[in-house]
Each structure stands twice: as structure tokens, then as C-alpha cells.
Amino acid sequence: MAQAPAGANSLATPSSPHAHGSGGIGSVMGAVVIGLAPVTLFSVYLFGWPALFLLLVTLAFGLAAEAVMLRIMGRPVRAHLLDGSAVVTCLLLGLSLPASAPWWIAALGAVFAIVVGKQLYGGLGANPFNPAMIARVMLLISFPKELSTWPAIKPLFSGRALSFGEGLQVTFGGDKLPALPPDAASAATPLGHLKTELTLNKTVGEILDQGYSHGQALFGTLSGSAGETSALLILLGGLYLWWRGIIGWRIPASMVAATGFLALAFHVWDPSAFPGLGFHLLNGGLLLGAFFIATDMVTSPTTPRGQLIFGSGCGVLTYVIRTWGGYPEGVSFAVVLMNACVPLIDHYTRPRVFGKERAGGPPLGSEE
Amino acid sequence: MAEHEHRTPILPALFQGGIEPAEHKERSSESPIRALPVPEVVHVPLKQHIGNPAQPAVQVGDKVRKGDVIGKPDGFVSVPVHAPTSGTVTGVDDYPAPHPSGLSAPAVTIEADGADEWTDLDPRPDYQELKPAEIRGRIREAGLVGLGGAGFPTFIKLNPGPDRPVDTVILNGGESEPYLTCDDRLMRERPKEILQGASILAYTVGAKRIVVAIESNKWQAISAMLGASAGWPQIEVVAVENRYPMGAEKQLIVSVTGREVPSGRLPADVGVLNQNVGTAYAAYRAIVFGEPLIERVVTVSGSAIAEPANLEVRFGTPIETIARACGGYHDLGRLILGGPLVGSALHSTEPPMVKESNGLIFQTRAEVSGEAAMPCIRCGACVEACPVSLVPNEMYHLARNKEFDRVQDYDLFDCIECGCCAWVCPSNLPLVHYYRYAKSEIQAKEREKEQADIARRRTEARDARLAREKAEKEAKRRAKKKQAGDGQAGKESADPREEAARKAADKRRRMRGEAAADDASGDASADTADSGAEAPDGDESSQQP
Numbered sequence: 001m002a003q004a005p006a007g008a009n010s011l012a013t014p015s016s017p018h019a020h021g022s023g024g025i026g027s028v029m030g031a032v033v034i035g036l037a038p039v040t041l042f043s044v045y046l047f048g049w050p051a052l053f054l055l056l057v058t059l060a061f062g063l064a065a066e067a068v069m070l071r072i073m074g075r076p077v078r079a080h081l082l083d084g085s086a087v088v089t090c091l092l093l094g095l096s097l098p099a100s101a102p103w104w105i106a107a108l109g110a111v112f113a114i115v116v117g118k119q120l121y122g123g124l125g126a127n128p129f130n131p132a133m134i135a136r137v138m139l140l141i142s143f144p145k146e147l148s149t150w151p152a153i154k155p156l157f158s159g160r161a162l163s164f165g166e167g168l169q170v171t172f173g174g175d176k177l178p179a180l181p182p183d184a185a186s187a188a189t190p191l192g193h194l195k196t197e198l199t200l201n202k203t204v205g206e207i208l209d210q211g212y213s214h215g216q217a218l219f220g221t222l223s224g225s226a227g228e229t230s231a232l233l234i235l236l237g238g239l240y241l242w243w244r245g246i247i248g249w250r251i252p253a254s255m256v257a258a259t260g261f262l263a264l265a266f267h268v269w270d271p272s273a274f275p276g277l278g279f280h281l282l283n284g285g286l287l288l289g290a291f292f293i294a295t296d297m298v299t300s301p302t303t304p305r306g307q308l309i310f311g312s313g314c315g316v317l318t319y320v321i322r323t324w325g326g327y328p329e330g331v332s333f334a335v336v337l338m339n340a341c342v343p344l345i346d347h348y349t350r351p352r353v354f355g356k357e358r359a360g361g362p363p364l365g366s367e368e
Numbered sequence: 369m370a371e372h373e374h375r376t377p378i379l380p381a382l383f384q385g386g387i388e389p390a391e392h393k394e395r396s397s398e399s400p401i402r403a404l405p406v407p408e409v410v411h412v413p414l415k416q417h418i419g420n421p422a423q424p425a426v427q428v429g430d431k432v433r434k435g436d437v438i439g440k441p442d443g444f445v446s447v448p449v450h451a452p453t454s455g456t457v458t459g460v461d462d463y464p465a466p467h468p469s470g471l472s473a474p475a476v477t478i479e480a481d482g483a484d485e486w487t488d489l490d491p492r493p494d495y496q497e498l499k500p501a502e503i504r505g506r507i508r509e510a511g512l513v514g515l516g517g518a519g520f521p522t523f524i525k526l527n528p529g530p531d532r533p534v535d536t537v538i539l540n541g542g543e544s545e546p547y548l549t550c551d552d553r554l555m556r557e558r559p560k561e562i563l564q565g566a567s568i569l570a571y572t573v574g575a576k577r578i579v580v581a582i583e584s585n586k587w588q589a590i591s592a593m594l595g596a597s598a599g600w601p602q603i604e605v606v607a608v609e610n611r612y613p614m615g616a617e618k619q620l621i622v623s624v625t626g627r628e629v630p631s632g633r634l635p636a637d638v639g640v641l642n643q644n645v646g647t648a649y650a651a652y653r654a655i656v657f658g659e660p661l662i663e664r665v666v667t668v669s670g671s672a673i674a675e676p677a678n679l680e681v682r683f684g685t686p687i688e689t690i691a692r693a694c695g696g697y698h699d700l701g702r703l704i705l706g707g708p709l710v711g712s713a714l715h716s717t718e719p720p721m722v723k724e725s726n727g728l729i730f731q732t733r734a735e736v737s738g739e740a741a742m743p744c745i746r747c748g749a750c751v752e753a754c755p756v757s758l759v760p761n762e763m764y765h766l767a768r769n770k771e772f773d774r775v776q777d778y779d780l781f782d783c784i785e786c787g788c789c790a791w792v793c794p795s796n797l798p799l800v801h802y803y804r805y806a807k808s809e810i811q812a813k814e815r816e817k818e819q820a821d822i823a824r825r826r827t828e829a830r831d832a833r834l835a836r837e838k839a840e841k842e843a844k845r846r847a848k849k850k851q852a853g854d855g856q857a858g859k860e861s862a863d864p865r866e867e868a869a870r871k872a873a874d875k876r877r878r879m880r881g882e883a884a885a886d887d888a889s890g891d892a893s894a895d896t897a898d899s900g901a902e903a904p905d906g907d908e909s910s911q912q913p
Contacts, residue, residue: 011703013468013713014738015801017787018704018731019546021389022749022794025742076740083742125743125795248752302748302761351757353779354383355618355631 025124028297029084031246035237036091036292042233043226047099048156049167051226055094057103057171062090062110069119085124089113092132092293095227096285096332097139100151100186103171105143109135129339130299133332140332150223152187187223190283192328194275203272208279217282228285238291250307251300251314252290258315259286266323274323286318289331299339306342306349313338376594378584378607382623385753386611387788389546389709391585396669396676397549401557403680404693406453406480410684411463412438413475416722417513418520419445426476430457435487435660438476447511447521450660451487452682455480466687466705466722470715478684489658500526500572503655507572510654511661511723516540516551516615516644517706519724522651525643526572528636534573538624538642539566541582541589542608542615545707548727550665551645553678555582555589559596562645563603565652570602573641578603580645581624585610612709613786617642619755631782646726666690666721670704672697672730681721687728688717701733709787742795750789750799756782760789764799767806772813775806783807847874 044052066086070077080086093109117131118124140147151170154160162170188196190212197207216222220230228234241247259280266274280286285293294300294314301310314334321330352358415421422439425448426432432451439449459477464470492498498506508523528534539562543551555562566578580597582590584607597603608614608623618629620642627638635642643651646664653659662682669676674695681690691697697717704711705719706727721728750760758779766775783803790799 011700011713011715012736013470013715015468015798015804016711016713016785017709017790017800018702018711018713018729018736019389019708019787019791020738020793020796021387021791022796024739024796025745025794028745028747028794079740079742085745123743125745248748297745297747300746302746302751303759304751307748346759346762350759350778351384351751353631353758353782354622354756355628355633355782356779 025083025085028246029088031241031244032088032292033084033091035241035244035246036088036095036227038233038237039095039227039230039288040091042220042230043095043099045156046153046220046229047151047226048154048162049164050151050162050170051099053103053167053171054097054099054101054106054226055091057106058090058094058097058110059087061107062086062093062114065111065114066119069115070123073119073123075123080124083124086114086118089118089131092227093135095288096132096136096225096293098147098150099226100149100170101146105139105146109139112138125298127298128342129336130293130296133293133335133339136332137336140327148192149186150189150192153221153223189224189328190217190222190279191224191322194279195322195328198273204275205272208275214278214282217279222283224283225285225288228288231282231287234287234291238287241291241295247291247295248304248307250304251295251311254308254311255290255294255315255318256281256286258312259319260315262316262319280319280322284322284329285331286315289314289318289335293331294335294338299335299342301342301345301349303346303349303351305351306345309345309349310338310342313341376590376605376607378609379581379623381609381611381614381619382626383619383755384757385755385788386613386619387753387791388610389612389791392547392669393549393552393585395547395671396667396678397552399549399553399677401550401553401665401678401680404682404685404690406482406484406682407685407689409458409477409479409686410452410682411459411475411477411686411720412449412452412684413463413465413473413720413722414439414449415465415473416449416519416683416724417447418518419443419447421474422446422449424460424474424476426457426460428457428460431455432457432478433485433487435489435662437660438478441508445521445524447508447513447523448660449476449683450511450662451476451478452662452684453478453480454483454485464716464719466712466714466719466725468712468714475684475720486659491656491658493656495568495655496571498655500574503568503572506658507651507654510650510659512647512650512654513661513723514644515646515650515664515723515726517710517724517726519722522643522647525636525641526569528573528634528641532636533639534575534636534641535639536577536579536625536641537566537570537573537575538621538640539578539580539645539648540615540617540620540642541580541586541593541645542620543586544583544610544612544615545709545711545727546612547669547729548667548707549669550667550678550726552586552589554649554665555586555645556592558649559592561652562593562649563596563600564656565648565650566603566643567600568651568655569641569643569648575641576602579624580605581608581620582606583608583610583614613755613784613788616755616784616786618784631779661723664721664723664725666725667727668694668730669727670730670732671735672700672732674698683722684720686718686720687714690721690728691717691730697730699732699734700730701736702729702731704729704731709791710785739796741797744795744797747794749792749794753788753792755786755788756784758783760799763806764797764802767802770809772806772810776810780806780810 063086067077067081070080090110093113113131113135117129117134118127121127154162194207218231260277263280264277267276301307317334317337318330321327321333420442423442425440426438433454434451436451437448438451441448455478457476458479462472463475465473504523504526512522513519541551541555570578580593590607593605597605613619621635621640622628629635629638650661663680665678665680667678668690677694703714705714705725708729744761746761754760763775763778763780785800787800793799
């Protein structure tokens with residue numbers, strides 16, 4: 001038995017605590033990747049090879065940008081690449097794009113997300129805006145055509161599936177889309193379809209009768225961004241994250257509740273002009289945003305009350321943009337706008353300190 | 369885990385947050401308390417409590433018996449230190465202290481004679497014939513301090529003053545830190561003695577109700593205490609939720625009584641006296657047997673120690689000796705005095721056991737190979753875990769950026785350094801370290817400011833004095849000149865003594881006049897202080913004793 005010589009000042013004496021209960025950032029990000037796995041796999045199944053190519057392009061460019069930036073900033077490259085935060089950013093960006101988008105959209109978005117959205121602010125933990133969403137907003141404003149051309153559903157292993165070569169053509173072939181009739185190549189999202197048709201003085205009921213059902217939205221057989229189609233799988237991944245303790249209930253619940261409340265209220269007021277609760281909850285990026293995007297730790301409040309305010313704000317803005325804004329979908333704008341409010345929210349929602357009346361107030365029971 | 373036998377409902381934690389770390393208690397919880405043989409040499413530190421260190425009361429060569437005072441208290445917040453065994457004093461000198469700094473501190477070294485002979489004791493099993501003040505005196509003379517880890521002199525806590533009536537004594541059997549089982553074993557093995565001690569404490573502060581609060585994971589201790597409390601109607605035994613830091617004073621009090629101790633106040637402000645079960649046991653030995661505090665139960669555990677144990681150890685026993693009694697250690701990476709969440713890491717096994725030491729945790733190298741710290745990702749886990757409802761992530765950034773004023777706005781001084789935030793941090797940030805750093809910087813700045821204030825007042829006083837002296841000299845010179853002129857005019861003074869007396873009276877008058885002028889030019893507060901001089905004077909004299 002090797003005994004240290006008595007009196008040898010050999011042991012390290014760090015500050016307490018001497019126990020640690022967290023698996024580290026890597027395990028947090030790993031759990032997010034696992035939570036995203038069902039929708040990711042489903043998107044590849046649903047949209048075929050282009051979806052896979054697009055995700056790979058996003059990851060490759062995003063990770064390369066991360067490595068270069070870490071090197072320039074003199075940070076340990078390996079430790080930070082392995083923390084998984086860049087993987088999560090790229091995955092979320094890739095899943096929020098139309099699967100048929102050209103490769104340069106994904107590459108530009110990934111580089112923008114990592115370089116401008118994250119590293120220029122100081123890297124991990126220092127960025128005020130969700131990097132994936134700030135990149136998506138940039139792309140949406142700069143390249144509206146590419147960001148609102150939605151592919152038709154062409155599941156792998158089905159008769160409609162694109163071949164590997166056709167997939168390559170879609171992603172890397174520039175403007176020369178494969179020779180397919182336009183209707184077979186692209187489709188409208190339910191939110192986009194509704195927005196367009198409402199301008200033609202149709203009622204919500206008439207529009208939704210043309211081939212929309214909640215079941216399709218739930219299982220994800222309607223077009224949309226790669227990762228937002230299946231409400232069920234998003235919910236599955238989200239509940240996994242909640243069960244693992246990675247996300248709290250406050251942000252997703254308040255965001256969904258806020259959109260849901262407004263949807264219900266306006267639908268009751270005028271059902272012909274405003275679609276109902278189910279339509280708003282199951283379509284577009286609301287659920288993906290509520291469980292995976294608004295819950296981004298770096299860019300959401302840390303206080304419990306702040307998280308409720310933040311989530312509600314995201315939900316309200318999403319509904320407002322969807323209903324009265326120029327874009328059919330508003331989750332990314334809503335999240336980015338609320339990101340900007342986070343420091344303010346955190347400042348005004350500090351919890352009541354034990355033994356004090358309120359944040360910064362006098363101690364309990366003091367007469368003054 | 370065996371079935372829970374007790375029927376007591378479990379009181380939930382009434383504080384926010386908290387954590388549930390791996391307990392590791394099973395390593396030592398089934399080892400009965402065993403007395404460690406008296407070592408050949410003990411090094412008894414003179415500071416084993418919060419407050420001023422005791423002053424040595426013995427010299428090299430003195431013979432001492434067990435329980436003799438070897439260190440006298442110095443000032444109010446201080447307690448005596450006693451010889452843990454009989455023998456000869458061979459040194460009154462610095463010895464490595466059980467402190468992370470690795471520095472040495474004054475200690476009395478005693479070579480044991482093996483007889484372990486008690487000094488003359490004054491047992492008082494009839495303690496109810498003693499007045500509370502007498503009990504407090506005996507508790508102080510016995511050197512009692514809080515044995516839960518803080519080491520605050522017990523007699524002070526027992527004297528909350530007439531304006532703060534205490535109605536409830538809480539015996540803290542929380543022991544929520546991982547590894548530690550010394551209180552658990554004490555409650556299982558000596559419940560009656562603990563309750564006797566609790567009764568003495570309750571009698572001293574005039575409390576009618578005693579609540580023994582034990583974390584729900586220690587069901588054998590709960591059963592033992594329940595059994596022992598049968599026939600004591602004023603004693604309640606309650607189970608509290610197993611959630612760290614349930615053993616922290618204010619967190620336990622709110623969970624047991626629903627009373628929230630205000631920030632910056634003491635438990636007595638809400639009518640509660642909170643004492644560790646070990647302290648209650650020590651109070652029992654001190655009053656009923658007259659024995660001073662010379663030993664305690666300590667948990668020796670961790671994966672680097674061969675045989676984890678609960679040992680009754682004399683203070684001053686080197687940790688190395690204790691480790692050898694537990695089969696020695698291997699691959700030692702970290703030695704923790706206390707629990708792993710608030711305890712301090714020691715440089716070596718050389719320092720001795722002291723009154724506050726409730727645990728000695730030997731961790732292997734593999735356990736301490738820490739991952740590197742990463743940037744804060746604002747996950748908010750610390751906010752959720754903080755039992756004081758602080759915002760630890762903001763405090764971390766502010767402390768790191770040395771924004772000490774702002775970090776105080778974030779209630780830095782309400783932080784109890786329990787370590788929950790750092791325990792949950794995925795970025796592995798040493799958060800508590802930053803809070804300690806900020807606290808010590810702020811305190812140092814305050815001391816500096818105080819010193820500067822004193823220096824400034826001194827300089828001002830000196831300047832005023834110099835100005836006055838100069839004016840006096842000038843006046844004197846003028847007076848002389850005038851006198852000389854008078855003399856020349858032929859007005860011869862009669863008696864030189866009369867002349868001197870007149871001069872002196874003149875000078876006194878001038879000084880008084882000048883002093884009055886000074887006051888008038890001085891600030892208003894000086895004026896009011898002057899005018900009200902008589903009343904404060906009386907006050908001061910009454911404060912003197």
C-alpha cells in the first residue's frame with residue numbers, strides 16, 4: 001500500500017465542492033441530438049436523398065467554420081468541437097430549411113450561424129441570438145425564393161422516391177432541377193397555402209377542406225421544413241429532453257399555450273377568417289421551435305418566471321406574424337425577437353431571495 | 369434498503385432548489401462508533417472555533433490531565449481548549465493546521481502518558497438546579513462549539529437575549545452531505561443521551577418544544593430517536609425530505625417550522641435555537657458529567673480508504689494516525705475535511721482533527737481528475753438548484769469581471785456556499801470559488817476603506833491641531849509684543865507669580881474661545897454631539913462594564 005509521506009504537501013486543495021453531478025456540456029448536447037434523431041431520420045425518409053445531402057452540407061460547413069474560428073480565437077479546438085454545440089446548431093438549421101434547397105444555401109447558412117451568430121459574439125455561451133435562427137432569418141430575408149420553395153413528399157423506398165443521382169441533382173445541380181413537372185417537384189405548406197388562399201376571399205373552412213387533415217399534420221405527411229413536418233415525432237423528442245432534465249417545461253408549455261390561446265380566441269370570434277387551435281399547433285415550426293429552438297439555453301432566460309414570459313412572447317409573436325405578417329410562418333422571427341429581450345427579462349424576473357421580501361428588497365420581517 | 373418502519377410523515381423541503389447527490393453513505397453507515405485508541409502524541413490547535421484563537425495556558429514541560437485547560441479563551445467570541453489526554457506538554461508551537469492553505473497555526477503538543485487520567489470534574493446530573501446563565505458558563509468552560517461543521521461557540525447561541533424569546537429547539541439530524549454518517553450513528557446508538565442534551569439546551573433558552581429533524585433516508589436513526597423520545601411529551605421526532613442542503617440551518621428551520629429566517633438575521637429572531645445532534649450530545653456530557661469537549665465522532669470514508677468507519681477521536685489526533693487505524697489509504701488524490709460539498713481539501717494527512725471535523729473523506733486520483741471548465745452556457749441549472757434562490761450564473765459573470773458592487777446587488781452575501789450550483793454546472797465551473805473570491809475582495813476593500821477613513825480623520829485632526837498651535841503661537845507673540853509695549857510705557861508689574869497666573873488664565877480663555885470658534889466652523893453633527901454631550905456620556909459609562 002503506497003502511503004504518501006506524512007507531511008508532504010502533495011495533494012491539490014481546490015475550493016469546494018469536491019463532488020460534481022453533471023455529465024458536462026457534451027452530454028447536454030448529446031441528449032439534444034438524440035432528441036432530434038426521430039425528426040431527422042423521418043425527414044430523410046420523407047424527402048429522400050436531398051434532405052440527407054443538405055444536412056451533411058450544413059454539418060460539414062458549420063463544423064469547419066467552428067474549427068477555423070476556434071483556431072483564430074485561440075480556443076482549444078478539440079474540446080470545443082467535441083462539446084457538440086456546433087452540431088446542434090447545424091442540425092437545427094438544416095432541419096429548418098426546405099429539404100430541396102440548394103447546397104450553397106445550407107453552406108452559407110451554416111457558416112453565418114457559426115461565424116456571425118456565435119463566434120463573433122465570443123463563442124459558446126456568449127451569443128445573444130439563437131445561431132440557427134439568426135442564420136435562417138438571414139437566409140429568409142436574402143433568398144426568399146429558395147427559402148419558400150417546398151419540396152413535394154417523396155418518401156424513400158416508395159415509387160415516387162428520387163434516385164441517388166436525382167438527389168444529387170436537386171442539392172448540387174444549381175437551377176437545373178430534374179425534369180419533373182413543377183407540381184410534382186414542389187408543394188405548398190399548409191400555413192403558406194392558407195395564407196395565399198385567404199387573400200382570394202376564401203373561408204378557412206373551404207381552404208382546409210381541400211386535402212388538409214390534422215392526422216396528416218400530426219404524422220407529418222404534409223410539406224414543410226425538413227424537421228417540422230411530424231408533430232408526433234417532435235413531441236416524442238421534446239418529451240425525451242424534458243425527461244432527461246435538459247429542458248424545463250416552462251418555455252415549451254408557455255409558447256404552445258400562448259399561440260394556442262390566441263388561435264382559439266380568434267377562431268371562436270371568427271371561424272371563417274382564423275383557423276383553429278389544432279391547425280396552429282400541428283403545423284409549421286411551432287412545436288419544433290417550442291421544444292428545440294426557444295429552449296436553447298444560451299439564448300433563453302435562466303429565471304423560472306423569465307422563462308414563462310419568454311415562452312409566451314415567442315408564442316404570441318408567432319401567432320401575430322402568422323396571422324398578420326408578411327410571412328406565412330413566424331417562429332424564427334419570434335424566437336430571434338424574444339432573444340433580444342432576454343437580458344431585460346432576466347433582470348426583472350430575479351427570484352425572491354430566501355429571507356428577503358423580493359429581489360433586492362429589505363429582509364423579511366424588517367420594520368423599515 | 370430495508371422497509372421504512374417509522375410512521376412519521378416526511379416534511380417536504382420548504383426551500384427552492386437543492387440537489388440529490390449520490391449519497392455514498394452505505395460505506396460507513398453500518399459501522400458502529402468505535403473509539404480510536406489515544407495516540408502517543410496529540411497536536412491540539414488553539415483555534416478550533418469561529419472567533420479569536422485561545423491563548424496558550426500551559427508551558428513546555430507542564431504535566432496535564434485529561435480535560436485540563438491548555439488554551440484560555442481570548443475575548444467574547446472564543447472558547448477554551450482542553451487537554452485530550454493526560455501527559456506532558458512537549459511543545460507550544462506552530463503545527464500544520466487543518467486548513468486548505470496548508471499553513472501552520474499555534475498548537476499545544478502533548479505526549480500522552482497512557483494513563484488517560486481525568487482532571488477533577490464537576491458533574492451536575494441535577495442540572496435543573498442550575499440557572500441558565502450557569503449552564504451557559506459551564507458550556508463555555510467545556511469548550512463547546514457547533515459540531516455540525518461551523519464551529520460557532522455554543523454558549524453565544526444559547527444567549528439570544530430577552531428580546532428574542534426562543535420557543536423551539538431544533539435538533540439538526542439532517543446530515544445531508546454525502547458520505548457523512550457520524551450523526552446518523554450517534555442518533556442510532558446514543559439517542560437518550562442526545563435527548564437529555566436537547567432538554568438541557570431547551571431548559572437553558574426557556575424553550576418548551578424540542579423537534580428532532582432527521583432526513584428521511586436515515587430511518588434507523590428516526591426509529592431510534594422515536595423510541596427514545598417515548599415519555600417525553602415535549603419532544604417531537606420528524607422526518608424531513610432527503611434533499612441537500614437540508615442540514616443547512618435556515619433551510620432546515622423553514623422546512624420544520626415554516627418560519628423563514630430573514631436575511632442577515634439569526635434563528636433566534638424567529639424563536640428557534642438550532643443545534644446539531646452531536647452538539648446536544650456534547651452538552652449532555654458537559655453538564656451531566658462535567659466533561660469538557662475533547663473528542664467527537666468523525667466519519668472516515670471515501671473510496672481511497674481501506675476500511676471506512678465512524679470513529680470517536682480525540683482532538684489533536686493527526687489525520688495520518690486516524691487513516692492508519694482505518695487500514696490506510698491508497699492512490700490518494702484528495703483529502704477532504706468535512707463533507708464533499710462544503711468541506712475543505714487538505715494538503716496532507718499531517719494536520720490534526722479539530723472540533724468542526726465531521727468527516728475525513730479520502731478520494732482516489734481517479735475521482736478527482738476533473739474535466740476542464742467550459743464557458744457558461746446559461747443553462748440555468750444553477751438558478752434551479754440554488755436553495756437561497758439566487759441567480760448564480762449572473763453572480764459568476766459579475767465576480768469574474770470584478771464588478772463587485774453589482775455582484776452585491778445580486779445578494780452575494782446571502783450565498784451560503786453550499787455548492788449546489790457548482791454541483792449541477794455542466795460547464796464544470798468552480799462557481800463557489802468565484803463567490804468566495806468576490807466576498808473576500810469586497811471585505812478587503814471595506815477594511816481598506818475603514819483604514820483610509822481612520823487615516824483621513826487622523827490627518828484632519830492633525831491639521832487642525834497644527835493650525836491651532838500656529839494661531840496660539842501667533843497670539844502669544846502678539847501678546848508678548850503688546851506687553852513689551854506696555855512695559856515700555858512704564859507700568860511695572862508687581863509680583864512675577866501673579867503675572868504668570870494671569871498669563872495662564874489668559875491662555876486658557878483664549879483656548880476656550882478658539883475651541884468654540886472651531887466648533888462653530890465645524891459641521892453640524894459635531895455641534896449636536898457637543899450639546900448633547902452629557903446624555904451620551906452617561907450612556908458610555910453604562911456600556912463600559
